[in-house]
Amino acid sequence: MTWALVGLLGLMLGSFFNVCIHRLPRGQSIITPPSHCPRCRRRIRPWDNIPVLSWFLLRGRCRDCGKPIPVRYPAVELLTGLLFVACWARFGPGWEALRAMLFVGLLVVLALVDLEHTILPFRLSLPGLAAGLGTAFLPGTIGIADALWGAAAGAAFVLASWALWRFLLAPVFRRFGVDQREGMGGGDLPFAALIGAFLGSAATLVALAASVASGVVVGLILRHAGRSGKGQHIPFGPFLAIGALVGLFFGSAIAAWYLGYLRG
Numbered sequence: 001m002t003w004a005l006v007g008l009l010g011l012m013l014g015s016f017f018n019v020c021i022h023r024l025p026r027g028q029s030i031i032t033p034p035s036h037c038p039r040c041r042r043r044i045r046p047w048d049n050i051p052v053l054s055w056f057l058l059r060g061r062c063r064d065c066g067k068p069i070p071v072r073y074p075a076v077e078l079l080t081g082l083l084f085v086a087c088w089a090r091f092g093p094g095w096e097a098l099r100a101m102l103f104v105g106l107l108v109v110l111a112l113v114d115l116e117h118t119i120l121p122f123r124l125s126l127p128g129l130a131a132g133l134g135t136a137f138l139p140g141t142i143g144i145a146d147a148l149w150g151a152a153a154g155a156a157f158v159l160a161s162w163a164l165w166r167f168l169l170a171p172v173f174r175r176f177g178v179d180q181r182e183g184m185g186g187g188d189l190p191f192a193a194l195i196g197a198f199l200g201s202a203a204t205l206v207a208l209a210a211s212v213a214s215g216v217v218v219g220l221i222l223r224h225a226g227r228s229g230k231g232q233h234i235p236f237g238p239f240l241a242i243g244a245l246v247g248l249f250f251g252s253a254i255a256a257w258y259l260g261y262l263r264g
């Protein structure tokens, strides 16, 4: 029963996250007006706003004007539902599970905004960072000290990558006549700190390593498929989010395994 409720909550919040993903980068309010079709402005009827199901019943089109509804909408709802159930399975019941759900919600919204608009809005990442630190005071969570260490590790990683790029890699690329835009933007800094605040130090290191690995793999695939042209900007936020999920669900296991490996 609890599982069904957690999944349902995820589906419904996923629907709200779709509104956030659409409106946040446009500077619009996420509260008002109620959900409407961006083309014909008609309000979405409650029975057409059922997560995942409505998209299939409407065959992915607005009931009024027939404008296609991107597959992102049911995908985000389904993904959020699955991630919520995974959080409950891994951490629940308790504060740590609720904290993990808040975290995956922030990851979903920020990653998709970055994917679509190549920005990570401060008006979401900064309150998210504050929430990551603030909720670390709750009983049974990682604690504020570890949250601060994690946030510092995330911020240091972005600063170090930026310096590495600016002073070492970019001049080398320029020398060989390769025009590559910068890999990380200013929005990655608070986002990485947010991830660190939620995960704590050990899982953050796992998350950062996993985000670099996933970025390299996807970058190579895109290059091989001819999808990434010279100087094209691939946002790093989605990879940070993928790494963060690895850190959240497998961070402590991977860190324990690695430390055991180091000790022989």
Ligand SMILES: [Zn+2]
Pocket (backbone or CB within 6 Å): 037, 038, 039, 040, 041, 042, 062, 063, 064, 065, 066, 067
């Ligand atoms: Zn419409």
